[in-house]
Every structure is written in structure tokens, then in C-alpha cells.
Amino acid sequence: MSLVTLTSPMNIYLATPEAATHWAQELAEQLPRGGYISLTGPLGSGKSHFSRAVIQALGHTGHVPSPTYTLVEHYASVNAFHLDLYRLGDPEELEFLDMREALDSDSLCLIEWAEKGRPWLPDPVLEVRFDYADTGRQVSLISSDQTWLESLSLKG
Ligand SMILES: Nc1ncnc2c1ncn2[C@@H]1O[C@H](COP(=O)(O)OP(=O)(O)O)[C@@H](O)[C@H]1O
Ligand SMILES: [Mg+2]
Incomplete structure (x- = not known):
């Protein structure tokens, strides 16, 4: 059995x-x-x-720490931001983290626990949902952009 099972472009089992x-x-x-x-x-x-695999695949060669305490890590060389809002006290703090500019730019912005940033944060353009399944993970891509989902090229 392949370790990556593509049940549809939206649901993937990663063993x-x-x-x-x-x-x-x-x-x-x-x-x-x-x-x-x-x-x-x-x-x-x-x-x-x-997030780590994505940021390194884009060409970042250094460490990709979990932003649990810093809330945001910026990877300027690959134009990407990685946030973990688990410890965010107030959604308005995102204003002070200069996130409005980041969201309006063409940066890649990956946010863990984005629900803690509501209502300051708008709707996401994509949700990647992770769930425990057997000894691996079930992952779902949820997007209102069906054309983008159908255009995905994944060999599995
Ligand atoms: N498909 C998978 N199957 C089994 N273990 C996985 C899989 N993907 C990730 N893991 C492991 O699960 C853990 C995920 O940790 P982490 O990414 O920090 O979780 P989160 O950020 O969601 O709290 C890591 O130890 C990683 O090696
Ligand atoms: Mg995490």
C-alpha cells in the first residue's frame, strides 16, 4: 500500500x-x-x-522552530510567514505584529490556531485540516476555490 493515499484531491491519508x-x-x-x-x-x-516541510521545500535552509512563543516567524528569503496563535491574548495584537501588511501581500502565510485571531483575521483562503487516523494522519484540504483544488498536481 502506498504511504500516501489520495482518496480525492481533498482527502489524503498520510501513514x-x-x-x-x-x-x-x-x-x-x-x-x-x-x-x-x-x-x-x-x-x-x-x-x-x-509548515516546516513547506518552508524548507520553498528553499529555506535553516531551522524552522515552532512559533508557539514568538507567535510569528518570518522567512524573508522565501516570502513566507508561520504563525501559531495558541498563546495569543487578544486578536488585536495581530495589528502590532504587522500582520495586515503580510495578509495583503503575496506572502505565503501559514497560521496554526487561526481561530484565536478571530475576528481580527478574515476567512482563510484555504484550510488544511489534520486528524489522527490509525497510526498516521488524515488530512483534508478545504477551499471555496474548486478550480484550485482540481488543478492540484500530486503524484502521491
Ligand atoms: N502522517 C503522520 N503520521 C504519523 N506521525 C506524524 C505524521 N505527521 C506528523 N507526524 C508526527 O506528529 C508530530 C506532529 O507534531 P507537530 O507538527 O508539532 O504538531 P502540531 O503543530 O499540530 O501540534 C511530530 O512528532 C511528527 O513527526
Ligand atoms: Mg504546532
């Missing part, structure tokens, strides 16, 4: 962390820029793992 890395690498260049991508799912479901 191992390596399969998850590989899938994220394939998706990296195809992810929408502008606005933000909401990464949802319980603690340990793979949101930071996904």
Missing part, C-alpha cells in the same frame, strides 16, 4: 511523518499566496511538521 513531509513538499509551490492558510487539528496532529 508516516516521512509521507507527510513528501506530500507537503509536493504541495509547497502550489499553495495560494495572499491571505492566509489555516492549519487546524488537535495538538500533535502535524501542523508544525507540515
Whole structure:
């Protein structure tokens, strides 16, 4: 059985962390820029793992720490932001983190626990939902842009 099972463009079973890395690498260049991508799912479901694989696939060679305490990490060389809003006290703090400019630009913006940024944050352009399933993860892509979902090129 393949480690990456594509049940449809929206639902993927990833059996191992390596399969998850590989899938994220394939998706990296195809992810929408502008606005933000909401990464949802319980603690340990793979949101930071996904972000790390994407940012490194785009060409960042250094470390990709979890932004749990810094809230935001900026990767200028690949024009990407990675946020974890779990510890955000007040959504208005996003104003002071200069996130309005980031959202309005063509940056890639990956946000864990984006619901903590509501109502300051608009709707995401894409949700990547992670769930525990068997010993791996079930991942769903949720987008109102059906054309984008159908255009995805993933070998699996
Ligand atoms: N498809 C997968 N199958 C099994 N384990 C995975 C898979 N994807 C990621 N993992 C593991 O699960 C953990 C995810 O941690 P992390 O990405 O920090 O979670 P989160 O950011 O969602 O809290 C890591 O230890 C990673 O190796
Ligand atoms: Mg995380």
C-alpha cells in the first residue's frame, strides 16, 4: 500500500511523518499566496511538521522552530510567514505584529490556531485540516476555490 493515499484531491491519508513531509513538499509551490492558510487539528496532529516541510521545500535552509512563543516567524528569503496563535491574548495584537501588511501581500502565510485571531483575521483562503487516523494522519484540504483544488498536481 502506498504511504500516501489520495482518496480525492481533498482527502489524503498520510501513514508516516516521512509521507507527510513528501506530500507537503509536493504541495509547497502550489499553495495560494495572499491571505492566509489555516492549519487546524488537535495538538500533535502535524501542523508544525507540515509548515516546516513547506518552508524548507520553498528553499529555506535553516531551522524552522515552532512559533508557539514568538507567535510569528518570518522567512524573508522565501516570502513566507508561520504563525501559531495558541498563546495569543487578544486578536488585536495581530495589528502590532504587522500582520495586515503580510495578509495583503503575496506572502505565503501559514497560521496554526487561526481561530484565536478571530475576528481580527478574515476567512482563510484555504484550510488544511489534520486528524489522527490509525497510526498516521488524515488530512483534508478545504477551499471555496474548486478550480484550485482540481488543478492540484500530486503524484502521491
Ligand atoms: N502522517 C503522520 N503520521 C504519523 N506521525 C506524524 C505524521 N505527521 C506528523 N507526524 C508526527 O506528529 C508530530 C506532529 O507534531 P507537530 O507538527 O508539532 O504538531 P502540531 O503543530 O499540530 O501540534 C511530530 O512528532 C511528527 O513527526
Ligand atoms: Mg504546532
